[in-house]
Amino acid sequence: MAVLPDLLSPGLKVVFCGTAVGNRSTAVRAYYAGRGNQFWAVLHRIGLTPRVLEPSEYSKLLEYGIGLTDLAKNDFGNDEDLSKDSFDVQGLRRKLQVFAPRAVAFNGKRGAEIFLGRSVEYGRQSESVGTTAIFVLPSTSGAARGYWDERYWLELASFIRSST
Numbered sequence: 001m002a003v004l005p006d007l008l009s010p011g012l013k014v015v016f017c018g019t020a021v022g023n024r025s026t027a028v029r030a031y032y033a034g035r036g037n038q039f040w041a042v043l044h045r046i047g048l049t050p051r052v053l054e055p056s057e058y059s060k061l062l063e064y065g066i067g068l069t070d071l072a073k074n075d076f077g078n079d080e081d082l083s084k085d086s087f088d089v090q091g092l093r094r095k096l097q098v099f100a101p102r103a104v105a106f107n108g109k110r111g112a113e114i115f116l117g118r119s120v121e122y123g124r125q126s127e128s129v130g131t132t133a134i135f136v137l138p139s140t141s142g143a144a145r146g147y148w149d150e151r152y153w154l155e156l157a158s159f160i161r162s163s164t
Contacts, residue, residue: 009067012067016069016104018032018069048157109122135159
């Protein structure tokens, strides 16, 4: 059984993909609920939501054409605590083919590197899954603040606006 269910539907603008649901998010049953996580504020700042949503309101993202999933659907915790068996690359690939969002955006490098099978840099990647563009974004986790650079998030928002 999935730690948190996917938030997916056809016709999405973007699906954000984390590596795995964090401990706090698992405890409160809501995506990006960690105390230092800036995901919800960033979505608003870059113009993808009209206001800062609370983690408990995550299902409202579908109203804005935004979906959520994780590469590890049955395990949770910090990236370093997850084994290679935690990740379902083919499952994510199938979901992207079925739902065909305009973009998939990895919230952090680790999930993207596992999915693509190579090291990555931030920004739009050369690969795609069908018609779905792939972006790698700096993680919104409080633990990753040292790597924060909002310009990659703004690049994604610009892509989404230009492709609608």
